[in-house]
Amino acid sequence: MTPRPRHRATIGLIGAGRAGGSMAVLLAHGGWAPSVLWSRSLGRRRTLARRILRITGRSPACRSRPADVAREARILLLAVPDDALAGMAVELAAACPHMSGRVILHLSGVAGLTPLLPLRERGASTGSLHPLAIFSSRVPPPDLLLGAGFAVDGQPRARSVARSLARALGGRPFSIDTRLRPLYHLAASLVANDVLAIFHLAHRALCKTGLQEKEAHQVLVHLLQGTATALAQTTAEAALTGPVSRGDAGTLARHLSAAPDARTASIHRLLSLVLVDMACTGDRMGEATARRLRHLLAASPGQGRNRR
Template sequence: MSTADKRRRGRLGIGVIGAGRVGAVLGAALRAAEHAVVGVSAVSEESHERAANLLPGVPVMEIPDIVERSELVLLAVPDDALGSLVSGLAATNAWQAGQLVAHTSGRFGTEILEPARRAGAIPLALHPAMTFTGMSLDLTRLADCSFGVTAPTAVLPIAQALVVEMGAEPVVIDEADRVNYHLALAHASNHLVTITAQSTQLLKDIGVENPDRLLGPLMRASLENALASGEHSLTGPVARGDAGTVSAHLQEMAAQDSANLRDTYRALSLATALRAIDRGLLSEERGKAVIDALSLDEGQ
């Protein structure tokens, strides 16, 4: 099939820059939607293996060669590397007029692609709001995933269509809101991992062999309730105003010399108490008792 025929059918020649967990999976998802992945860049042994598993038969190429041969360039690189990559390619006149350039960063919108846009390329920001393993199971998980999408109004339907083709749901995010959007996702996802790891370690330290059996049902139910009912689903000693229990928790952590855990517990307990008071879920009197217990511990 000729290039013209592919364009008429909406099929694109796609180049994937960065065969990390995200890039390889999204490349595979676009390939499953009958786009042609013309090349992928890979540096580490892990990325080479990932490319071979998820994009079999796709040649590993140098970045300038990928850009030269692609109608859509997918930039799946770390946030801090994105700007220099785009401007560096612009300095060598690599970008082409009419070429689609999409990045997968949550932090940035399309402004960071300005050097490519000045060369005539069409900028898109497509951020999948999910964590990736870099394995084929991620492809099925895309069906429950949303993407934060930012693009110029005229080409926003293209960005949305690409997301839909990958089986996911596009959510439009304004350029000015990208950092706030990414903050929300990082706070929810990354800190959940930290809390889970800390709680798992506490249970292991007292001899519980399978902490996931205790934490899994509890955390899944808490998350589902929180998503459904917000803070009205809040339970536990802070929500009840049990200052004595909060103090006992803090004393136990002090005895274990767990400064990192105490800091996390104190900060989250204080935030929880203040939000519960503000929303009328916790009385001022009981809330003050919890806050006083947390403040007393901080001064020790």
């Protein structure tokens, strides 16, 4: 069934990378399809236009310059890299001196509203809309953002539009103090990105035991899914299992000795210290056990088979 538009405003998109392209597809499913777009890559422009056409029955117009999109759109989404955001705002402000009545939202998680100041000075209502989601494909499932958090910020009208877009995608909008955006983005990166680094180290270690790469990947993914399932039902502290939760210093010592390199041992040590702090909440671990584990984990920083 073709989604019916939920608005009359022309939506424009600048940037059709993984995040921008995914958001455009999801907005099309939600009845807020972009009708004009630009990307540095002509191929991406055309591919995204075809995807939106298949969803809505109407193809968005592809423009050759970002300023052309800004002139036509009443709601403009900037899906450019963080480092390019300020430059894009300056470029659009120079090309479009009269932007009264327009809403311009960037999709950056870490940037505040300062990069959009040149557009605000031209009369636009500026804000931000950042989905807490992983865009691993440019063709995301329609329900990818169902229940996802959206950090929204901006001037009143821009913030209202951002909240409407988030809700149209099935998300839960919330506000973050602009000064705390880097901290917010750090929290998101720890879960969305740093977990992958831990998975990579675990996969390398498991392959050294004789498992084939594919098999090691599959069993670790299943284990990770179990952790996520537990977290969906309770707190991280209550979901804690393993040697730290049992106060098993001997097993931790064996882990550190078996680590294939000093970096893996160091990361395991630092994370285990955090786990000790977690286990101490709610009286799950006594002070004597905690001291013993902390002493073990603070000692011998060069452990691991292959020191670097």
